[in-house]
Amino acid sequence: MSPDTATSIKKPEDGRLPSFTFYNYFRSSAAYRVRIAFNFKGVKPARIVDLDIRQGEQKAAILGDVIPHGLVPAFSWDGGFLTQSIAMIEWLDTLTPQMPRLVPVDPQEASHAREIALAVACDIHPLNNLRVLNYLGHWLDISEDARLHWYRHWIEEGFAGVERILRLRRAGGPFALGSQPTLADVCLVPQVFNARRFDVPLSTFPTIVEVADRCEAMEASRKASPEAAA
Ligand SMILES: N[C@@H](CCC(=O)N[C@@H](CS)C(=O)NCC(=O)O)C(=O)O
CATH class of the missing domain: 1.20.1050.10 (Glutathione S-transferase Yfyf (Class Pi); Chain A, domain 2)
Incomplete structure (x- = not known):
């Protein structure tokens, strides 16, 4: 993705979870939140990319516009990406009907x-x-x-x-x-x-x-x- 393709970032089709990549670091507590959410919701990312933040690998990924903000965790899928663990968990929760609802319906x-x-x-x-x-x-x-x-x-x-x-x-x-x-x-x-x-x-x-x-x-x-x- 380059800046001029940013306007064509795709939304997941028909409101279902697309096949996506998860950018992770084992000791990242923000990534840990998302990993817990995966397990509660029974979701498995198609691919997990481990980035060692002690080595700055999450910053190298900015070069490919994969993680625009240069932090883990992040998701990417064909034509799209999502950052911020709270937004990512809400996205998972919204697109998967399984209990528990991590963000209550009420x-x-x-x-x-x-x-x-x-x-x-x-x-x-x-x-x-x-x-x-x-x-x-x-x-x-x-x-x-x-x-x-x-x-x-x-x-x-x-x-x-x-x-x-x-x-x-x-x-x-x-x-x-x-x-x-x-x-x-x-x-x-x-x-x-x-x-x-x-x-x-x-x-x-x-x-x-x-x-x-x-x-x-x-x-x-x-x-x-x-x-x-x-
Ligand atoms: N608000 C972000 C925080 C993301 C974040 O700060 N990630 C840390 C790991 S927990 C990181 O990538 N740090 C790299 C650095 O500090 O250079 C979220 O919730 O996803």
């Missing part, structure tokens, strides 16, 4: 699922992305210890809000918003995984830990974990 419940998902995807994850950590280190000369402090701080700050929201919203569980896992759980599992990986104390976030652990124990999540995807 508009109010859907907004609550997006609320938690976006608290993770917009308010926590971007601050701790590899390019931000690299920028802090390479350009601002911030030490590794201070970067670790930064990393933990933004998870703790973000989780404090999510914990309060979950306590107010939960109607008895067992998942973040009720009896089925939703986009909210799908986003919490990788973020809790990252928190543990960087030794963020989680004792003040019992609701987050409870719902994330419940979803993480499900086969759909286990098969999507960085260990399983490596």
